[in-house]
Amino acid sequence: MSTSIVFIVYVNEASQAARFYADLLEIKPSFETPGYIAFDLGDGADLALWSGQIDGPIPAVPRTSEVCLALPGGPDAIDRQFERWVAKGVRVVSEPHDEVFGRTFVVADADGNLIRVAPVD
Template identity: 85%
Template sequence: MPPSIVFIVYVNDAPEAARFYADLLSIKPSFETPGYIAFGLGDGADLALWSGHTDGLTPTVPRTSEVCLALPGGPDEIDRRFEQWVTKGARVVSEPHDEVFGRTFVVADPDGNLIRVAPVD
């Protein structure tokens, strides 16, 4: 069996964060406990929300990593996704703009964790 990889995002309230990510990404959890909820991303990759280590974490604590959703479809698709997520109430950190790798934007989850949308490489 090939190894799998789990990207863990620390949150204060796993069920609340799971509702946010499920709505934002239109996916359902593949594993749930009160403090740890995972979403299968395919090909041995999961996104997990864990409320087990939140000492001192608040939305105001600077986050130095990002979860990145890579979309096909070019700049227009990036802009469409931005509008969808703003409508869903995502907190905008960086509006759509062009970078060396293409069109991108960043939002934050309720705990301040960063979520970037960018084009597929």
């Protein structure tokens, strides 16, 4: 079995989405083409943004991805991350609240893909 995994998030405009994710996650792309941009997350994991085509975006395509950023530090760390991202102007889907797995919130990228922040398991 491979020791590498790539999580692909479908977007309309890869370069625009890459700027959003680079700013949000405070990382730089590790691989770039016009319609596919990847970020090395470490330990054999990558986050890739893929437009699925090079001819142009298809805005009507529904987006259903959810990626989760697992943070150490407990509820206070989750709330601080929320405040930092809100200051960057992200679209909030769900404000910080407690779930069975701990404190969490959800934001969305320009394509409607969800980004959850939750505690490390």
